[in-house]
Amino acid sequence: MRRFVVSMWLCVLCTVLSARSFTHPGVLHNLKSFEVMKQQIEKKIMPAYGSWMILKAHPCSQYDYELRGPYKVISRDGEYAYTKGNMERDFSAAYQNSLMWMLTGDKRHAEKSLDILTAYADTLQYIPETNDAPLLAGLEGMKIVYAAEILKYTYKEADASSLAKISKMILTVFLPVLENFYAREPYTNGNWGPVATKTYMAIAIWSDNAQMYEKAKDFYLNAHDNGTIKNYISGDTGQCQESGRDQGHPQLGLGAMATICEMAWIQGDDLYSALDNRLLKGYEYTARYNLGYDVPYVVWKDITGKYSDWQSISSHSRGSFKPVYEIVYNHYVLRKHLEMPYTKEVLDKIRPEGFERDQPAFGSLLFWNK
Numbered sequence: 001m002r003r004f005v006v007s008m009w010l011c012v013l014c015t016v017l018s019a020r021s022f023t024h025p026g027v028l029h030n031l032k033s034f035e036v037m038k039q040q041i042e043k044k045i046m047p048a049y050g051s052w053m054i055l056k057a058h059p060c061s062q063y064d065y066e067l068r069g070p071y072k073v074i075s076r077d078g079e080y081a082y083t084k085g086n087m088e089r090d091f092s093a094a095y096q097n098s099l100m101w102m103l104t105g106d107k108r109h110a111e112k113s114l115d116i117l118t119a120y121a122d123t124l125q126y127i128p129e130t131n132d133a134p135l136l137a138g139l140e141g142m143k144i145v146y147a148a149e150i151l152k153y154t155y156k157e158a159d160a161s162s163l164a165k166i167s168k169m170i171l172t173v174f175l176p177v178l179e180n181f182y183a184r185e186p187y188t189n190g191n192w193g194p195v196a197t198k199t200y201m202a203i204a205i206w207s208d209n210a211q212m213y214e215k216a217k218d219f220y221l222n223a224h225d226n227g228t229i230k231n232y233i234s235g236d237t238g239q240c241q242e243s244g245r246d247q248g249h250p251q252l253g254l255g256a257m258a259t260i261c262e263m264a265w266i267q268g269d270d271l272y273s274a275l276d277n278r279l280l281k282g283y284e285y286t287a288r289y290n291l292g293y294d295v296p297y298v299v300w301k302d303i304t305g306k307y308s309d310w311q312s313i314s315s316h317s318r319g320s321f322k323p324v325y326e327i328v329y330n331h332y333v334l335r336k337h338l339e340m341p342y343t344k345e346v347l348d349k350i351r352p353e354g355f356e357r358d359q360p361a362f363g364s365l366l367f368w369n370k
Contacts, residue, residue: 020210026266027149027202028259028360033266033370034102040365041103050352051365052103058355060093061100063108067093067116070123074140076132088140088357090116095143098150099362110155113147114162120144121165127177134188137177138195139358142259145170145202152206167206175203182215186225186303190241191253193219193227195358198259205267213267220260221274226303229257229271233278237296238285244300244310247317250286254279255324255359262327262367272331280332280340283325287342290319291349321346323353326363334369 023030040048055061068086076084094116101109127133148166151158178200181192197216204212220229232241232253240250257279261271272279289295297313325346332338347353352364360366 020208020213022205022208022213023267024205025149025153026263027146027205028263028266029102029366030266031154033366036368036370037365038103040368047352047364048368049365051354051362054352054354055096055099055362055365058096060089060355061096061109062093063097063100063106063112065093065097065112065116067119070120072123072125073128074124074136075128075130076136078128078130080128090120091140091143092357094147098147099366102150102154107155107157110151110157114151114155114158117144117148117151117166117169118162121162121169124169124173126173129177129180133177134181134192134196137174137181138192138197138199138256141170141174141178141199142202144174145199145206149202149206170203170206174199178203182219187306188226188304189245189249189253189307190226190228190232190302191249191256193223193225193232194253194256194260195227197227198256198263201260201263205263216260217264217269217271220257220271224303226307227253229274229278231303232257233282234285234298235275235278235281237298238278238281238283239295239297239300239313240282240286241300241302241307243286243289243297243313245307245316246314247286247290247320248322250282251322251324252358254282254286255322255327257282258324258327258331259360262331265331272328272336277332277338279328280338283328284340284342287325287340287346289313290321291342291345292319293342321350322359323350323356323361323363324359325350326353327360327367330363330367330370 041052069090071083073080074083074087075081094113097109097113152163178196181196197219201216226241242249264271285295301308325343329340329343333340355361
């Protein structure tokens with residue numbers, strides 16, 4: 001059955017490729033972005049240089065990183081949950097070494113990223129349909145596609161056979177999990193939708209697949225799911241669907257939404273401005289509360305009906321900030337000259353942004369004045 005599904009998706013992907021022109025590399029960054037980053041590093045411009053120093057020193061950024069896997073099966077939960085920590089670390093290393101390659105020109109980083117991706121492409125067979133499968137495909141798949149995109153379009157020594165194997169892994173192991181998530185009735189908290197969609201959009205760009213790309217945009221804007229811009233963030237206050245759950249998950253969801261918007265921006269589409277810049281409102285609400293200020297709160301009626309009983313905003317993990325704020329500050333304030341006073345106050349506390357396993361991270365370098 002799995003072989004049939006895989007074959008079906010390969011056939012679909014081969015027949016729906018469109019003439020739309022995608023920017024490459026264009027999964028979150030383009031060549032101009034990297035030129036700006038390199039100039040900031042060379043001139044030691046803060047806060048970008050601060051994030052660079054954190055990235056450079058991180059264990060997953062080293063060209064002599066020792067692979068923990070690969071595995072035939074990977075999972076966050078269930079029978080194969082033992083693979084979780086190691087495979088997450090391996091995929092972070094593939095992602096961060098691709099960044100290091102672009103920022104240093106040292107081929108050893110490109111080779112390390114390629115070696116990790118190829119090792120998994122040679123070994124990985126499937127992701128079991130456990131509860132957390134869509135999160136795995138979204139969180140880890142993004143790292144894989146980002147690195148593959150960088151290597152394909154900038155590293156001339158990346159051989160065609162390795163890239164073909166990596167592409168097959170992306171399309172036959174990760175993509176079906178995301179398609180299955182979309183095909184189900186809504187059943188999750190809202191961070192899941194953008195986590196899945198950021199990788200789905202990245203795969204669309206990697207594959208030059210306009211139909212998939214439009215599907216990702218449509219999900220973000222219109223899907224019947226908690227994880228859309230209209231269903232995750234209140235247009236009145238900026239309260240998030242998960243604000244009554246804790247403070248970590250809203251930041252996870254907001255960061256994933258920002259990643260989607262930035263990818264679309266690189267490809268010439270403005271999702272940031274959707275619904276009167278609603279993403280800005282969500283960030284400001286979350287930043288304001290986590291800085292210690294009072295915010296309005298209403299009991300949220302979510303799409304599934306499963307998460308509608310949080311009677312007050314949650315103080316769990318209040319004041320613990322994820323490195324997801326530079327990306328939106330860069331767009332709304334530096335690009336568009338709008339105001340984000342609470343986001344600025346957060347950044348004044350946490351700059352330079354550092355590592356976070358489930359986000360692009362290092363935002364003071366990766367998303368600063370571009």
